[in-house]
Amino acid sequence: MTTPQLATPFGDPASAQRLERAAAALTAHGFTVEILDDAGAARTRVGELLPEGASVFTAASETLRLSGIDEDINAGGRYQAIKPRVLAMDRGTDADDIRRVLAGPDVIVGSVAALTETGSLVIASGSGSQLPAYAGGAARAIWIVGAQKVVPDLGTALRRVDEHCLPLESARTQQAYGWPSSVNRLLILNAEHLPGRGTVLLLREAIGF
Numbered sequence: 001m002t003t004p005q006l007a008t009p010f011g012d013p014a015s016a017q018r019l020e021r022a023a024a025a026l027t028a029h030g031f032t033v034e035i036l037d038d039a040g041a042a043r044t045r046v047g048e049l050l051p052e053g054a055s056v057f058t059a060a061s062e063t064l065r066l067s068g069i070d071e072d073i074n075a076g077g078r079y080q081a082i083k084p085r086v087l088a089m090d091r092g093t094d095a096d097d098i099r100r101v102l103a104g105p106d107v108i109v110g111s112v113a114a115l116t117e118t119g120s121l122v123i124a125s126g127s128g129s130q131l132p133a134y135a136g137g138a139a140r141a142i143w144i145v146g147a148q149k150v151v152p153d154l155g156t157a158l159r160r161v162d163e164h165c166l167p168l169e170s171a172r173t174q175q176a177y178g179w180p181s182s183v184n185r186l187l188i189l190n191a192e193h194l195p196g197r198g199t200v201l202l203l204r205e206a207i208g209f
Contacts, residue, residue, distance in 0.1 A: 010164035013147035013206045022150050023202055025119030030192035032199045039067035042144045042201045057082035059110030059130035063144050063208030103132040107140045111208055113165045114157035115145050121189040122157040128185040142199045148206035168209045
């Protein structure tokens with residue numbers, strides 16, 4: 001599956017200085033941050049961070065798909081993968097069970113729409129299915145973030161969602177499902193009060209939307 005790439009500044013990787021500034025701000029806000037070279041390094045690191053046998057929910061993410069992390073978790077057999085389990089359930093009769101399973105995994109792995117140099121994570125969602133686990137339902141959360149997602153502040157982050165992420169995601173969902181996407185819910189994480197709960201793997205390369 002291919003999606004169009006937009007020629008906007010929001011697709012350009014941030015400089016090393018800006019990555020360091022964002023990492024320092026996130027660390028000051030209680031997140032664990034590692035700056036890695038590329039998606040391959042992130043793929044290896046996620047495998048090291050996830051306990052074998054843990055229940056793991058992979059949020060919808062081009063970053064996870066392109067890096068191979070989604071396939072590692074959902075088809076590798078090392079974990080209790082939430083996504084295949086939910087896809088096999090009936091969305092009518094099992095709706096309450098699906099909601100509970102998605103809200104409280106051991107670990108949720110995903111990405112963000114933007115990361116500010118002031119230390120906030122911004123997640124946009126159409127359905128909101130990943131947001132309860134991100135916000136606190138999961139015991140641990142791991143976000144893999146490409147360098148192009150780093151922006152100066154929250155206002156710029158919201159512009160990135162509307163001007164960059166939404167058109168790309170809409171093109172993807174139109175191709176995959178036959179309808180455009182929409183930003184129905186936004187989650188902004190400004191701090192993590194539980195030490196070790198939230199880990200950000202910040203890449204020096206651009207990947208995903």
